[in-house]
Amino acid sequence: MQTNTEIPTDEFYRIKRLPPYVFAEVNKLKAQLRADGQDIIDFGFGNPDLPTPQHVIDKLIETVQKPKVTGYSASRGINGLRQACSRYYARRFDVALDPEDQIIATMGSKEGFANLAQAITAPGDVIYAPDPSYPLHAYGFIIAGAKIQGIPAITAEEYLAGVKDALAKADKPPMAIVICFPSNPTGMMADRSFYEEIVAIAKAQDIIILSDLAYSEIYFGEAPPSIFEFADPEDVMAIETISLSKTYSMAGWRMGFAVGNRRLIAALTRVKSYLDYGAFTPIQVAACAALDGPQDCVEEAREIYRKRRDVLVESFGRAGWDIPSPDASMFAWAPLPPQYAHLGSVEFAKLLMLKAGVAVSPGVGFGENGEGYVRMALVENEQRIRQAARNMKSLMQTSETVAAE
Numbered sequence: 001m002q003t004n005t006e007i008p009t010d011e012f013y014r015i016k017r018l019p020p021y022v023f024a025e026v027n028k029l030k031a032q033l034r035a036d037g038q039d040i041i042d043f044g045f046g047n048p049d050l051p052t053p054q055h056v057i058d059k060l061i062e063t064v065q066k067p068k069v070t071g072y073s074a075s076r077g078i079n080g081l082r083q084a085c086s087r088y089y090a091r092r093f094d095v096a097l098d099p100e101d102q103i104i105a106t107m108g109s110k111e112g113f114a115n116l117a118q119a120i121t122a123p124g125d126v127i128y129a130p131d132p133s134y135p136l137h138a139y140g141f142i143i144a145g146a147k148i149q150g151i152p153a154i155t156a157e158e159y160l161a162g163v164k165d166a167l168a169k170a171d172k173p174p175m176a177i178v179i180c181f182p183s184n185p186t187g188m189m190a191d192r193s194f195y196e197e198i199v200a201i202a203k204a205q206d207i208i209i210l211s212d213l214a215y216s217e218i219y220f221g222e223a224p225p226s227i228f229e230f231a232d233p234e235d236v237m238a239i240e241t242i243s244l245s246k247t248y249s250m251a252g253w254r255m256g257f258a259v260g261n262r263r264l265i266a267a268l269t270r271v272k273s274y275l276d277y278g279a280f281t282p283i284q285v286a287a288c289a290a291l292d293g294p295q296d297c298v299e300e301a302r303e304i305y306r307k308r309r310d311v312l313v314e315s316f317g318r319a320g321w322d323i324p325s326p327d328a329s330m331f332a333w334a335p336l337p338p339q340y341a342h343l344g345s346v347e348f349a350k351l352l353m354l355k356a357g358v359a360v361s362p363g364v365g366f367g368e369n370g371e372g373y374v375r376m377a378l379v380e381n382e383q384r385i386r387q388a389a390r391n392m393k394s395l396m397q398t399s400e401t402v403a404a405e
């Protein structure tokens, strides 16, 4: 979401609905400091730093040299790729999905989610989305003309209670409810009873569920479930998006899936057939190799994130900043240290960058309920995480000295 905030774009109908990007201010400062030659330890952007597994790269290189792979590909994904996704759901969740009409490949899960919002939304439709949340969950629908009702969601329990409360007060149910666990930005998981209840609500009140499962494989305790462990996709109007970006460190490859209810998949397939020709075929073939090939690379990546999480929690804790340990995702969701709470998340993020050389994302960028927190992505190595904690410690000591003077 890079925007050039200097150029006026407000005359455009859809752009008017998009506020300036909250992270832009912090990103601008980061760019300035880097241009001045300063090293910034960057926990700001959830961009995986780990390499893509070698067998996936090899498959890409092998395929790109074959004849007939350079033309337009299939918008909904080649058959083999949809079949590989179906095998993943069977193996990982014990869920049977028909690759023919219950699975579509997307160019990253972001593209699939955004185009689904376009496909199913009429102006004025109400959507319940978690707050805080990955910005696409609200803005994908806002761009499509919908009205978003943000529901506080620091935890899954809070979100469920908020959804029930909103339903009790509403004249009519929303068109759709977004769920996203493991959550970006909070790293929270939802337990099985959460899914049972949300599915029961959706069925009873005819509400579409959009489940964003981008972090299906980045977990440190129990593995997160699929929504389809709790309902047959034809019994509930639900769709789930998954991604290869974090699972196989393939963020730049742009490969994901939307799976589930046939009517929803058909709607997304129709919209996409007008908009794209699918990902480059060699990328789709390499994505099959990722899904069907050896999975120890997934376990290795998970262990790297786990160690980074532990180092972050331990070293920042020793520096005097208590950060709760996330159960899943590649993010820590850190309440502002009490002595800086008055600054708010944007000013605190700027202070941290200027005085400690550490970049974090202000929580308010994920929704108004994210104020009072910052998000730290586990995309720096252990040594740099420790260095960041030492810098933070010096900053805190200096602030104490200044306060005492």
Ligand SMILES: Cc1ncc(COP(=O)(O)O)c(C=O)c1O
Pocket: 046, 107, 108, 109, 110, 111, 134, 180, 183, 184, 212, 214, 242, 243, 244, 245, 251, 254, 255, 256
């Ligand atoms: C919750 C969530 N959903 C979707 C995405 C987008 O992922 P993809 O690379 O598959 O488009 C992200 C990326 O950070 C995310 O955090």
